[in-house]
Amino acid sequence: MSGANRHYVLAAGGTGGHMLPAFALANELERRGHHVALITDERGANIPGKPDFLPAHIMPVGRFGKNPVRWLGGVAKVMEGRKMALRLFENFEPSAVVGFGGYPTLPALLAARSAKVPSVIHEQNAVLGRVNRLLAPRVNAIGTAYPQVARMKAKWLDKTYLVGNPVRAEVLALRDEPFPTFSEDSLLKVLVTGGSQGASILAQVVPDGLAMLPPALRQRLQVTQQCRPEDVGAVRERYRNHDIPAELATYFENMAERLADTHLFIGRAGASTIAELTAVGRPAILVPLPIATDDHQAANTREVVEAGGARMIRQSSFTPKELARQIQVLSQRSGTLGNAAHKAWNCGRPDAVKDLADLVESFGGAEMMDVIRVGKNNARGASQGVAVGQGAARDAAEERVS
Template sequence: MSKHYVLAAGGTGGHMVPASALGAELMRRGHRVALISDPRGVRFPGLFDDIQTHVIPAGRFMLKKPARWVPAMREMWRGRAMARELYRTFRPAAVIGFGGYPAFPALMGAFAEGIPTAVHEQNAVLGRVNRTVSRRVDAIATSYDQTERLSPALAGKVHLVGNPVREAVLALRAKPYPLLEEDGIFRVLVTGGSQGASVLSQVVPDGLAMLPVQFRRRLQVTHQARVEDIDAARAQYAQHHIAADLATYLPDMPEQLAWAHLVIGRAGASTIAELTAAGRPAILVPLPGATDDHQTANAREITRAGGARTIPQSEFTAVELAKQMQKLGLDPAALENAAGRARSVGRPKAVSDLADLVESLDAPVARLPVAAPARPKPAMAGA
């Protein structure tokens, strides 16, 4: 039976990509889907072309700026009223939040209308919006078997599904790791997420330049850089005679992952999900300013499995990068083994399991795998 569903997500790639994947799966099952987001979210290229989109106000509460709390509250209530108006015409069977400020008024509107709700958490730490609504929603879908800041009292409605990725990325799981011969081209993908990362542009070219000359000559680098960093990074690669293609945005990320032997990047939720879905080894540099240090938590599972090496940004130097590159790259068998270990912690059924959970919200909740509450956070060291 065809139903209507509303997805609500903030306008960053970490929220929008899994929302898009779920939307595509629900439509494939014959349902109608609408998206609530902010101006950034509805403009993401290629993600929501076939889904009706709505922008609603979403007040942003900044703890260090109390003068903005009252205006933010007004915006949130205005967004809640607009969401309720949409629900009265679209009549959704459920509203699913993916985090980010626009999800909050959308979920508040659903609570007011008595509509079933769920949230999906992409990170290994429950985000602020999801944490705020966690006691009121009907189901909480998680991406890791250990999720920090998640109350053990809520375990009965927590379901481990994983983090959905695009079909083109998931398709890589069925393909072998790209052949790497001892004297063949070694392909490196450098990506800092949807916004790039300045530290990667500053460190990676010089770190690769420290590799033995025979190894350095084999490199083929694709590097996503911020607009303000790209010219300097391009000059560094040229100075070191390293073959490199640079861009501020990589629209063909699945293709880039398909040929990459190694990824150097941040540890955002989408990055980790794609690495584990495709089975690609990585050197990860978690964003130190991420809320609740969630990128360090995200990196923990793949690192423990042996599929990645994590370097705190404070220790991410050209010398350290060169050392880790040589440990991984000089032994093709070890690199392929790391790829397999990354793949071993992937959850390829994430989107279908999440869609099953969503479809069950107006019926008895499906018994998907239950995630365990997080243990006390251990210290995270570089591998």
């Protein structure tokens, strides 16, 4: 296989948080002249945004819950998926297999190890996920979205690289656009989402919280809110009773355009959400999902909150009164929102997809360019967000390939 035209297999679980970074990497690798295939489950194959050129191979998914009785069935599914992945590898001959977390990743990466194909995992959250923890000792490299990742063992750091979390091209295109003007006379444009399906807690709290703002500020509100279908009617009624103009929908296709006009975001703290907010530079009030595994959404907020680009409110404390208080703090002076936006922007990693592609391409002959080494040789650089030099990255890549 020629150095300029290689094959890569991406494996990801069936949620947007896993699939969207995989789609972004697929587009980048295809742009560089490579062939890419996808391993996922039925849910993943139906996530919007899959590139047309990307064939999806649906594998059996073995899930491992708290009941050990079901583990035998889960193991059987994993081994069945591993055999299917091995057959794919025989025909496709990948230079590397890249896992993005979720159960479909497990059989694909186990097959890669069996076939002696180099493997990489990418962790989108600030806590290493369950499947990625199982795979971390067995892979050649780990790409992370944050400088600090909980559940990451010290012995894995030498093969760990800070790349960031890839975001959609249409969102990344907004990075060099200025923050929308906000003054004492302008509208305060608020965007509220709870992920792809919205969140009921936001439907319950946000309209009443906005209504508690001082009249001079409340009269300048312009709200866009994504809601669950069952919540739309009640939320519309609340805004109508509070005399607050609001556009409501269960899904917004043009989310990048909405984000471009936004002064303040209110919503959950999923990895993709924070990656997009920091890529564009938008201040936020973040309400982590309390049932998220290992409380990873709260961990995701740490970097941007410490930088001053966002505020985090635990769901147990997320009341209309507290929300109104936080909004007032952020909007009481004309420059406060703009300063927070700049601090969020500084947390963005706009080269995430390029850096991840460089890391993946290093398994096949290409040099790895300016990807931050998180291990002991570059601990200071990772914590400060300073890229290592090309020579150090190249040496690390050669160590990994040899």
